[in-house]
Amino acid sequence: MALSDTENAVWRIPAANSKSKRTRSVPLNDSALWVLEQIGTRDAGGVVFANPETGEAYTPVTHAWYRIRKLAGIPHLRIHDLRHSFASLLVSGGRSLYEVQQILGHSDPKVTMRYAHLSTRALLDAANTASVIVLKPQPAATPPAAKEAEAILAVTQTAEVLQFPRAA
Numbered sequence: 001m002a003l004s005d006t007e008n009a010v011w012r013i014p015a016a017n018s019k020s021k022r023t024r025s026v027p028l029n030d031s032a033l034w035v036l037e038q039i040g041t042r043d044a045g046g047v048v049f050a051n052p053e054t055g056e057a058y059t060p061v062t063h064a065w066y067r068i069r070k071l072a073g074i075p076h077l078r079i080h081d082l083r084h085s086f087a088s089l090l091v092s093g094g095r096s097l098y099e100v101q102q103i104l105g106h107s108d109p110k111v112t113m114r115y116a117h118l119s120t121r122a123l124l125d126a127a128n129t130a131s132v133i134v135l136k137p138q139p140a141a142t143p144p145a146a147k148e149a150e151a152i153l154a155v156t157q158t159a160e161v162l163q164f165p166r167a168a
Contacts, residue, residue, distance in 0.1 A: 024105050091118040
């Protein structure tokens, strides 16, 4: 893994190394930039996982990954699991599926849709945005007939706000 633009918080993936065979730019969040700073990528010629003896990039990173997993006590964790968790956190945090698609580099939105079930809260928040238009009556101890009249009045007022024509 090589970095070309940590100053602008972007990881540039050359087309030759990209699954889609197109150059990609992946935004690096503050946590990723902090980790890169901690492991000293600036002095390693942009290589993230460098062999300390040769300074060359580890290719593949399999042996280092196995060692790291074992030390962390999570021997069955795959790198792709981290990618999936990252996407899940984005969607659960309210980011749109389009944003997740762009960050992950999915060319087909259907691939990103596997995370759609996590956006239920975001959809509820979106639906509730429209609920502020409905003029709600103030709660009070009112008989059922009065409640019905208040509900009809609220719907009528809402229709006027939204400029719906009244039924004849």
